[in-house]
Amino acid sequence: MIQFSINRTLFIQALNATKRAISSKNAIPILSTIKIDVSPSDITLTGSNGQISIENTIPVSNDNAGLLITSPGSILLEANFFINIISSLPDVSLEFKEIEQHQVVLTSGKSEITLKGKDVEQYPRLQEVSTENPLVLKTKLLKSIIAETAFAASLQESRPILTGVHIVLSNHKDFKAVATDSHRMSQRVITLDNTSTDFDVVIPSKSLREFATVFTDDIETVEVFFSSSQILFRSDHISFYTRLLEGNYPDTDRLLMTDFETEVVFNTQSLRHAMERAFLISNATQNGTVKLEIAQHQISAHVNSPEVGKVNEDLDIVSQSGSDLTISFNPTYLIESLKAIKSETVKIHFLSPVRPFTLTPGDDEESFIQLITPVRTN
Amino acid sequence: MIQFSINRTLFIQALNATKRAISSKNAIPILSTIKIDVSPSDITLTGSNGQISIENTIPVSNDNAGLLITSPGSILLEANFFINIISSLPDVSLEFKEIEQHQVVLTSGKSEITLKGKDVEQYPRLQEVSTENPLVLKTKLLKSIIAETAFAASLQESRPILTGVHIVLSNHKDFKAVATDSHRMSQRVITLDNTSTDFDVVIPSKSLREFATVFTDDIETVEVFFSSSQILFRSDHISFYTRLLEGNYPDTDRLLMTDFETEVVFNTQSLRHAMERAFLISNATQNGTVKLEIAQHQISAHVNSPEVGKVNEDLDIVSQSGSDLTISFNPTYLIESLKAIKSETVKIHFLSPVRPFTLTPGDDEESFIQLITPVRTN
Numbered sequence: 001m002i003q004f005s006i007n008r009t010l011f012i013q014a015l016n017a018t019k020r021a022i023s024s025k026n027a028i029p030i031l032s033t034i035k036i037d038v039s040p041s042d043i044t045l046t047g048s049n050g051q052i053s054i055e056n057t058i059p060v061s062n063d064n065a066g067l068l069i070t071s072p073g074s075i076l077l078e079a080n081f082f083i084n085i086i087s088s089l090p091d092v093s094l095e096f097k098e099i100e101q102h103q104v105v106l107t108s109g110k111s112e113i114t115l116k117g118k119d120v121e122q123y124p125r126l127q128e129v130s131t132e133n134p135l136v137l138k139t140k141l142l143k144s145i146i147a148e149t150a151f152a153a154s155l156q157e158s159r160p161i162l163t164g165v166h167i168v169l170s171n172h173k174d175f176k177a178v179a180t181d182s183h184r185m186s187q188r189v190i191t192l193d194n195t196s197t198d199f200d201v202v203i204p205s206k207s208l209r210e211f212a213t214v215f216t217d218d219i220e221t222v223e224v225f226f227s228s229s230q231i232l233f234r235s236d237h238i239s240f241y242t243r244l245l246e247g248n249y250p251d252t253d254r255l256l257m258t259d260f261e262t263e264v265v266f267n268t269q270s271l272r273h274a275m276e277r278a279f280l281i282s283n284a285t286q287n288g289t290v291k292l293e294i295a296q297h298q299i300s301a302h303v304n305s306p307e308v309g310k311v312n313e314d315l316d317i318v319s320q321s322g323s324d325l326t327i328s329f330n331p332t333y334l335i336e337s338l339k340a341i342k343s344e345t346v347k348i349h350f351l352s353p354v355r356p357f358t359l360t361p362g363d364d365e366e367s368f369i370q371l372i373t374p375v376r377t378n
Numbered sequence: 379m380i381q382f383s384i385n386r387t388l389f390i391q392a393l394n395a396t397k398r399a400i401s402s403k404n405a406i407p408i409l410s411t412i413k414i415d416v417s418p419s420d421i422t423l424t425g426s427n428g429q430i431s432i433e434n435t436i437p438v439s440n441d442n443a444g445l446l447i448t449s450p451g452s453i454l455l456e457a458n459f460f461i462n463i464i465s466s467l468p469d470v471s472l473e474f475k476e477i478e479q480h481q482v483v484l485t486s487g488k489s490e491i492t493l494k495g496k497d498v499e500q501y502p503r504l505q506e507v508s509t510e511n512p513l514v515l516k517t518k519l520l521k522s523i524i525a526e527t528a529f530a531a532s533l534q535e536s537r538p539i540l541t542g543v544h545i546v547l548s549n550h551k552d553f554k555a556v557a558t559d560s561h562r563m564s565q566r567v568i569t570l571d572n573t574s575t576d577f578d579v580v581i582p583s584k585s586l587r588e589f590a591t592v593f594t595d596d597i598e599t600v601e602v603f604f605s606s607s608q609i610l611f612r613s614d615h616i617s618f619y620t621r622l623l624e625g626n627y628p629d630t631d632r633l634l635m636t637d638f639e640t641e642v643v644f645n646t647q648s649l650r651h652a653m654e655r656a657f658l659i660s661n662a663t664q665n666g667t668v669k670l671e672i673a674q675h676q677i678s679a680h681v682n683s684p685e686v687g688k689v690n691e692d693l694d695i696v697s698q699s700g701s702d703l704t705i706s707f708n709p710t711y712l713i714e715s716l717k718a719i720k721s722e723t724v725k726i727h728f729l730s731p732v733r734p735f736t737l738t739p740g741d742d743e744e745s746f747i748q749l750i751t752p753v754r755t756n
Contacts, residue, residue, distance in 0.1 A: 081658070081686065088655045090648075103687070110694070111655060115687040270468075277466045277489060280459070308459065309481070309493040316488070 001098035002038045002073035006058070007066040008086065008094045008108065014045055014056045015083045017238065020214055021054040022047040022079045030122050033076040034083075037120075040072055046126070047079060048241075052207050053126045054214060055239040066093060073098060074120035085113055126241060129232040134223035135169070135196040139215050139235070142222060145177050146208045148188045148340050148368055153205035154181035164202035164245040166252070172196060178252050179205060184333045185252055185371040186340065199226055202249050207242035214240055255356065255371060260349035262294055262322035265362060268346045270316055272338040274301055277311060279331040284308040289328040289375045294350070296324065303331075318345050318362075327353045328377045337370045379476035380416045380451035384436070385444040386464065386472045386486065392423055392434045393461045395616065398592055399432040400425040400457045406502070411454040412461075413501050418450055424504070425457060426619075430585050431504045432592060433617040444471060451476060452498035463491055504619060507610040512601035513547070513574040517593050517613070520600060523555050524586045526566045526718050526746055531583035532559035542580035544627040550574060556630050557583060562711045563630055563749040564718065577604055580627050585620035592618055633734065633749060638727035640672055640700035643740060646724045648694055650716040652679055655689060657709040662686040667706040667753045672728070674702065681709075696723050696740075705731045706755045715748045 015034065024032050026049055035046040042059040060067045075098060086094065089108035097105045102117040146165070154162035165179045172195035178187040211233055215222060225232040233240040275290065278301055282288030285305040293300050299320065303311040327350060337359055338346060345362030359370040393412065402410050404427055413424040420437040438445045453476060464472065467486035475483045480495040524543070532540035543557045550573035556565040589611055593600060603610040611618040653668065656679055660666030663683040671678045677698065681689040705728060715737055716724060723740030737748040 078686075081662075084658050085655070088651070088658055090651060090655075110692040111652070112690045113655065113659065113687060114689075116685070273466070273468060274489070277463070277468075277491065280462050280466055281491065284459075307494070308456075309491060311492075312490045314488040 001071060002036070002075060002104075003070040003095075003097045004038055004043065005066070005068045005070075005093055005095045006043070007064060008089060008092055010058070010062075010065050011094065012083070012087055014058050015079075015086065017214055018045040018047040018054050018056045019079055019083060020047070020210055021049055021052045023049045024080050026050065028124070030076070030118070030124070032079060033118060033123070034079040035074065035076055035120060035123050037074045038069060038072045040069060043067065043069070046123075048124075048126060051204065051243050052210055053239075053241040055241075057237045057239075059237070075102060075104065076118040076120055076123055077104065077115060082115065085115065089113075127227065127230050129225045129227045129230050129241065131223075131225050131232070131234070133197060134225055134234070135192075135199075136194065136221055136223055137192075139219045139222045140217065141190070143212045143215065143217075145188050145190070146212050149177045149179045149186045150205040150208045151179075151336050151340060152181060152184055152186035152370070153179040156181075161202060161245055161247040161249055163206070164204050164249075165208055166200075166202050166249040168200045169196060169198050172198060180250070180252055180255075180371075183330070183373050184337065185255060186337070186368075187252065187256075187370070188368050190367060201226065201231060202245040202247070203231060203242060204245060211240050211242070214238060256369065257351060257355070257358070260322070260351050260358075262320070262325045262350040263347065264294060264299065264320045264350075265318040265345050265347050267316060267318060268338055268341050268344060268362075271346065272335055274313055274315055275331040275335045275338070277313065278303045279335060281305050281309055281311045282331055287330075287375070289377060290331040290334075291326060291328045291377070294320065294325045294327075322350075325350050325353060327357065327374050329357075329372055329374045333372045337372060340370070341368075379449060380414070380453060380482075381448040381473075381475045382416055382421065383444070383446045383448075383471055383473045384421075385442060386467060386470055388436070388440075388443050389472065390461070390465055392436055393457075393464065395592055396423040396425040396432050396434045397457055397461060398425070398588055399427055399430045401427045402458050404428065408454070408496070408500050408502070410457060411496060411501070412457040413452065413454055413498060415452045415498075416447060416450045418447060421445065421447070424501075426502070426504060429582065429621050430588055431617075431619040433619075435615045435617075437615070453480060453482065454496040454498055454501055455482065455493060460493065463493065467491075505605065505608050507603045507605045507608050507619065509601075509603050509610070509612070511575060512603055512612070513570075513577075514572065514599055514601055515570075517597045517600045518595065519568070521590045521593065521595075523566050523568070524590050527555045527557045527564045528583040528586045529557075529714050529718060530559060530562055530564035530748070531557040534559075539580060539623055539625040539627055541584070542582050542623040542627070543586055544578075544580050544630070546578045547574060547576050550576060558628070558630055558633075561708070561751050562715065563633060564715070564746075565630065565634075565748070566746050568745060579604065579609060580623040580625070581609060581620060582623055589618055589620070592616060634747065635729060635733070635736070638700070638729050638736075640698070640703045640728040641725065642672060642677065642698045642728075643696040643723050643725050645694060645696060646716055646719050646722060646740075649724065650713060652691055652693055653709040653713045653716070655691065656681045657713060659683050659687055659689045660709055665708075665753070667755060668709040668712075669704060669706045669755070672698065672703045672705075700728075703728050703731060705735065705752050707735075707750055707752045711750045715750060718748070719746075 037044040045056045091109035094108040173192040219235045223234045278290040281303045291302045343361035343363040350357045415422040423434045469487035472486040551570040597613045601612045656668040659681045669680045677693045721739035721741040728735045
């Protein structure tokens with residue numbers, strides 16, 4: 001039966017990172033527990049919601065853990081409840097001791113708390129992913145790719161495949177991530193330094209956002225492994241599993257146009273703030289849009305929501321070229337698109353009032369491109 | 379028709395303070411608007427939810443306001459919507475101009491936003507409170523009295539009078555504030571430096587908490603005025619009105635006992651943390667309680683919730699005297715009570731396992747007293 005002592009602060013951090021995979025309202029009640037596996041050399045915490053699973057390992061070799069393992073074993077404990085209890089204990093360290101009938105006695109300072117646990121046999125087996133030939137990526141790069149694409153995935157389950165981000169490796173080094181909800185699209189491509197086996201997967205955007213929270217910036221690189229239905233992101237102490245989406249992702253390459261009639265370069269922040277004002281008014285009308293009028297020496301934004309009011313605003317630009325154009329669209333898409341662009345300026349290419357327009361960062365021509373579909377108005 | 383220009387940051391602050399009285403889901407739709415009254419010398423913003431009303435005045439003499447009034451008038455605007463729009467504008471200042479049909483044109487930088495307003499005649503008249511013979515209190519003192527009592531008021535509407543704080547001035551200088559939900563009671567008395575007319579009112583605890591948020595710590599003193607149904611708290615630029623509760627407040631003085639059998643002095647924070655741990659376990663059982671065992675040289679807390687587990691904890695104390703005693707109670711009441719006590723130690727007096735016990739701050743004998751009713755267990 002389990003017995004160990006550990007630094008409480010470090011244990012709380014590991015528990016909280018693992019808890020991100022655990023939903024207290026899961027349809028499978030046993031998934032509201034956290035699994036604690038104690039071996040002679042480490043403790044592994046496991047949490048899962050059926051879609052994502054997180055394994056967090058604390059080795060005895062971690063000096064900050066103050067981990068002394070007297071006896072190994074495995075047990076399940078109600079995750080939220082257990083973490084609240086551990087967080088409330090008074091001392092810097094804590095003693096964890098399993099007694100009869102899956103009970104656990106926690107001792108810290110003068111406080112002694114006994115909790116009921118569950119037999120570890122009740123926990124579902126997480127699917128295994130073979131850990132050979134990893135694709136190694138810088139965590140920071142992977143997180144920035146997620147930030148640039150995941151927001152453009154659909155939130156609606158009517159076409160489940162569109163709730164994911166399509167990630168493809170071709171020619172062993174051409175990495176592409178793309179997401180679309182059929183109104184807008186965001187695509188990031190990079191060329192990898194190291195080559196790897198080609199793959200083509202669709203990862204739920206929600207899982208990717210969760211990954212970005214769990215893998216903090218101090219984790220330099222992440223190893224990526226695939227099975228037919230799962231993907232595993234792994235660092236030294238954290239393994240993050242997520243299910244893949246099944247089905248064929250639509251061909252997004254055909255949407256990318258190369259020709260354009262009008263080019264305008266805006267200051268990213270100033271365009272975003274103008275669109276946020278426009279949104280406040282357009283949002284008062286169902287399917288409200290903003291109208292962008294591009295004429296020589298004068299670019300302006302207009303919203304008219306008969307119930308609440310209207311906006312008229314001259315926009316500052318960096319440069320413009322090509323034909324005059326008037327185009328209407330949902331300002332939300334442009335706001336979210338501009339939030340994903342880190343460069344000071346943004347280049348927008350228009351072809352016609354009824355064709356999608358593209359956005360690229362002012363400092364980066366090809367590797368990051370977004371596309372927004374206009375709304376036809378008369 | 380209204381026309382003025384103003385510093386946007388200061389205007390937003392005043393709007394947000396006024397908004398605290400405004401509920402967007404009010405049963406009376408017009409109360410979701412903010413009333414703007416512009417006179418040649420100042421702007422007054424008014425918000426109300428029918429229970430609380432706030433008037434916020436910005437005078438042209440306020441140098442930070444950069445207020446230039448060209449033309450006076452009054453108008454109603456949707457509060458949340460208007461504040462969001464003002465917050466989104468680009469420039470440090472803003473021009474506010476009323477045009478035909480209660481429309482307002484806001485100009486800031488290159489942005490021009492037109493909003494629909496409403497005729498000020500639609501706004502209900504707030505009851506007047508005569509502003510003679512104010513009771514003048516230090517804001518900080520009044521806020522600390524609220525923090526010490528309002529939490530003990532009832533949250534349930536079954537006995538509406540208990541949702542208020544009973545505030546009484548007698549002998550022109552003896553000020554008493556008391557709240558009880560019939561399970562616990564908290565009472566603060568002070569002797570005023572300056573004398574005033576006696577009063578006896580019951581103020582909704584919710585309104586008092588709102589007052590404490592609106593009257594920031596930089597407001598040194600507050601004038602208090604009464605009518606038969608309302609109370610007005612006033613500073614230089616803010617008037618805060620709240621309705622009084624009608625009915626007779628129960629006699630709480632008879633609950634205060636003077637004799638006791640057992641006295642224990644605890645460290646306030648360490649007792650609070652022990653009770654927070656106890657609560658985590660007791661809360662898993664309906665009407666869960668903590669049992670306090672007071673014996674010579676040994677004071678301990680115990681919880682047993684058969685479904686989830688149990689707590690046993692030895693408590694550190696500063697001193698104890700009198701008889702041994704075992705008493706059970708809801709730890710929530712003790713936690714909330716200890717949160718209201720600012721002194722490092724707390725003195726608790728017990729009479730018997732079935733009689734309420736009292737808490738007083740270790741550094742303050744009589745002016746702040748709390749009472750908690752135990753739970754009978756067998």
